[in-house]
Amino acid sequence: MKTIHSTEPILDFCNGLKNGEYMVNRDYQRSDKVWPPNAKSFLIETIVLDYPVPKLSLHQNLDVKSRKTVKQIVDGQQRSMAIQEFYQNKLRLSRTLATERLRNKTFEELDEEDQATFLNYGLNFDIFVGATVDEVREVFRRMNSFTIPLNPEETRHATFQGPFKWFINSLSKQYDTAFSEVGVFTPKQLTRMADAKLLTEISHAIEHGITTTSASSLSAMYKAHDNDFPQEEVMRQAIESAFDLALFESDIAGTPLAKPLNFYALALAYVHVGGHLRIPGEFDTPDAPSFEPGDRLFNLSLLADALEADSPNDASREFAAFALAAKDRTNVAAQRKVRFEFFLEAISV
Structure with a gap:
């Protein structure tokens, strides 16, 4: 031959x-x-x-x-x-x-x-x-x-060709530079589609609430919308509005808040208060008296400081639960919900 x-x-x-x-x-x-x-x-x-x-x-x-x-x-x-x-x-x-x-x-x-x-x-x-x-x-x-074996994100994008896959693809292209500059992902992580995974998890939470996600549950999201995706326009508006605030107006660059697990919760908090869509579920209001009404950037800085402590126990008592939720079992619904509730309180007061 x-x-x-x-x-x-x-x-x-x-x-x-x-x-x-x-x-x-x-x-x-x-x-x-x-x-x-x-x-x-x-x-x-x-x-x-x-x-x-x-x-x-x-x-x-x-x-x-x-x-x-x-x-x-x-x-x-x-x-x-x-x-x-x-x-x-x-x-x-x-x-x-x-x-x-x-x-x-x-x-x-x-x-x-x-x-x-x-x-x-x-x-x-x-x-x-x-x-x-x-x-x-x-x-x-x-x-x-x-x-090189495909990771789950690459497999999904090779398997599905419907509107949800292209929705995630377009958002990835729209925000990959910002993700890199703010520090949410490294260039290497972006080449292996870590941004697509985060965007899918955020979309999944908007549709199903804050849950413990897995490769199979995220793939199910692609499969469910492989023929049609009626929520595409309103979900795009909600995510774009939230990301514009979380990435460009929240001063999180170089802080622990830029880590994917925290950005996930922060972005969902902005979605929840943005007026386009609300995250399904019931949420508690954490006791955080140090938050200043109307001063979102200051409140987010308090949460960043809590995560920069040597251990969750070193964080102030009012933010200890938040620090602990950002340390262990970061993909579990309970920890995700705690982080979301603190972010929601920080940007809403």
């Missing part, structure tokens, strides 16, 4: 699909699930913005009777079909794309510059020449053996 690496403009690739030079071999299709419009739109946006996309793999065969070489698409079939649909003006891009000029556009409705970028974009291929079917399968077995 010989492997050839090549690059071809989308224009030539689409013409090749039309002329039968490239063919889809369904035997290699890993999933029968067709990409929804949001997934296709994200791919086209990636191409028009000239970001790299994964290479496609082709199995080249010689048809002796027709004396033609046919390349079967063995990896990248969904990408190929999305590209072809857009090229043929059969795909209208999503209204929710991050790039405003591309929203709700077909190919012929793009600016000429964007059309040219799309058509000239170089797709990268691995072409397997003279290979048997078993050898092609062996290629992917070996490739997968060198791949």
Whole structure:
């Protein structure tokens, strides 16, 4: 078997699909699930913005009777079909794309510059020449053996393609710079989608209340909204309003309040008082006489000081429960609820 690496403009690739030079071999299709419009739109946006996309793999065969070489698409079939649909003006891009000029556009409705970028974009291929079917399968077995295992967040985003996945994806893109600058996540954590997990947990709490979450419960959120997500707009408004306050106006950068477990509770407190949605459940009011009415930043600084004590026992008595809830069993509903109640009191008094 010989492997050839090549690059071809989308224009030539689409013409090749039309002329039968490239063919889809369904035997290699890993999933029968067709990409929804949001997934296709994200791919086209990636191409028009000239970001790299994964290479496609082709199995080249010689048809002796027709004396033609046919390349079967063995990896990248969904990408190929999305590209072809857009090229043929059969795909209208999503209204929710991050790039405003591309929203709700077909190919012929793009600016000429964007059309040219799309058509000239170089797709990268691995072409397997003279290979048997078993050898092609062996290629992917070996490739997968060198791949870093996906974490639960990456698995969810590879599995689901519905509106909730793209809702989380757009919020991640919107706030990843702020998350890094404030100190909620490191760049490495962002590359492994820690922000997607936090956003999913916050969305889960908005819908179901503050609970102990797990990989299965978060995946269930994606599954429940894989076909429709009627709450998307109001939840987006609630999260954006809360994050604008929590990230940009609460002065938490470099403090323990920026840690994901505390940001989770602080963001939910802002959601609760923001007027768009309220967190389901009943909550207690902690006894915190040191809080100053109307001085949110001062009150948050008191909570930050309590977390900077050497141990929860060193925190002042009124904030000891808060400090303890931020130390142990941080994913458990009871501790999350305590942190939420203190944050809610701090920003509400």
